[in-house]
Amino acid sequence: MTENTSKQAQAKPQSSTVLDKMVDGKEFASLISYNFVNVNINDEIQKIIAEIELIRERPLVCYIANIVTPRDNGISINDSDDLPFNEMISSIPSHIKKIDIVLVTPGGMAEQVAKFVNRLRPRFDHVCFIILNKAMSAGTIFALSGDEIIMSNQSQIGPIDPQMNRGNGRFLPAQGLLTLIDEINNRGTELIKKGQPPAWSDQLLLKNMDPMEIGAAMMASKYSIELVEQYLYKYKFKEWHTHSTHNIGSVVTDEQKKDKSLEIAQLLCKHDKWKNHGHAINREAAWEECQIKITHSESIDDLDKSMRRMWALFYWIFESMNISKIYTSKNYTLMRSFKTNNGN
Numbered sequence: 001m002t003e004n005t006s007k008q009a010q011a012k013p014q015s016s017t018v019l020d021k022m023v024d025g026k027e028f029a030s031l032i033s034y035n036f037v038n039v040n041i042n043d044e045i046q047k048i049i050a051e052i053e054l055i056r057e058r059p060l061v062c063y064i065a066n067i068v069t070p071r072d073n074g075i076s077i078n079d080s081d082d083l084p085f086n087e088m089i090s091s092i093p094s095h096i097k098k099i100d101i102v103l104v105t106p107g108g109m110a111e112q113v114a115k116f117v118n119r120l121r122p123r124f125d126h127v128c129f130i131i132l133n134k135a136m137s138a139g140t141i142f143a144l145s146g147d148e149i150i151m152s153n154q155s156q157i158g159p160i161d162p163q164m165n166r167g168n169g170r171f172l173p174a175q176g177l178l179t180l181i182d183e184i185n186n187r188g189t190e191l192i193k194k195g196q197p198p199a200w201s202d203q204l205l206l207k208n209m210d211p212m213e214i215g216a217a218m219m220a221s222k223y224s225i226e227l228v229e230q231y232l233y234k235y236k237f238k239e240w241h242t243h244s245t246h247n248i249g250s251v252v253t254d255e256q257k258k259d260k261s262l263e264i265a266q267l268l269c270k271h272d273k274w275k276n277h278g279h280a281i282n283r284e285a286a287w288e289e290c291q292i293k294i295t296h297s298e299s300i301d302d303l304d305k306s307m308r309r310m311w312a313l314f315y316w317i318f319e320s321m322n323i324s325k326i327y328t329s330k331n332y333t334l335m336r337s338f339k340t341n342n343g344n
Contacts, residue, residue: 018044018313024305027312041317042333048310049330052100052130055302059092060130061329062102066318067134070106071338074324077108077138082115084327084334089119091332097125101146102310107137107158110224117145121235130297131155132311136278140268141224144292145231147238151283152297152307158281159274160224160265221269228265233257236292245291264290 018039023030045062053060063085065075092099099120120127128148129135135143136158143149143157151157191198237257243250267273267290274281283294297304317323325336 018316019047019309022309022312027308028315031312031316041321041335042328044313045326045328045333046330048306048313049328052102052303052306052310053330055300055306056100056128058098058100058128059096059330060100060102061088061092061332062326063088063105064102064132064314064326064328065105066324066338067104067106068315068318071324074336074338075106077105077112077142079109079112081112081325081327085116086119088327088329088332088334089123091329097123098128099124099126100128100130102130102132103135103139103143104132104311104314105135105139105142107139110138110141110160110220110227113138113142113145114227116142117231121145127235130307131157132307132314134158134280137161140281141227141231144228145235147235148295149236149286149292150295150297150300150303150307151286152304153283154311155297156280156282157286159271159276159279160228160268161221161271161274225262225265225269228268229258229261232261232264237261260291264292 018031018036021030021034049060049062063081065077067075101120126148127146128150129143129146130150131143132152133154134156136156137160140157141160149157187199237252237260240252240257242248243252281290283296286292286294297307314326317326322337323335324338327334
């Protein structure tokens, strides 16, 4: 630290609290003005959890990945989440049947999401996901297993097309590969109809494709679609009894719920619709394009402000500390650090 930087740090007002220094509408920016000392991070997290629990009148658990200063390791949904997630859920008293889950994640393994859901749904009658910022890919699949999703104007979900790990940190959208194959097939079919051979460039592309990779892409896409279809039908559409758009007021049949679940799942996995795996689907697009009902945070008294305060706190923590992921509830806290190059 230079002498000037040291003087600047010393010039900042000192404080041992974080939440109390937040200014409404400038929650994160207001924290930069202070040189916080002796901050108990867990106490700060517990305060904001209690604040939201008071509003919602139900227990809250948080699964928060560091999307603020991400690195190649540690932030995606993976097998290492299984035990801490189970322990966090077990911290909720057994008689509780309603739960809120604060979710921030770039995505990860759909297989691990299925384990999360299998842990949650037999136990809780009502599960609500509160999305502070991003819940992408496998995170979107997870959120769609809830009865309700709450989003603010900065929240986003994303397409569920799975990513194929090609090694060396390189990933290929499974649907992107399958879309390319369909395009090559369509071009070749049209040329054959005209008595012409398929383009040599397309033939070369097909020759260099790994059949096992293509098969894996097909199975991974099918798995993601089936999970979302199942979750929407069993949970998100559980209380959908009457139509609110077409045939307003008419009864929603079981077959219509199944058809709509499959339609939405296929749409979310459609690469040629979203173009990019990281495409942000905000709450308006979730309803208007995907017909997924979203609860707006502003519709619940004081919740939008508390969500902003919680996200600003986690944002500040991630910028200030070497933390990759946080699992926390009223009775449980586990924070994971990024591994350094030497494995520590």
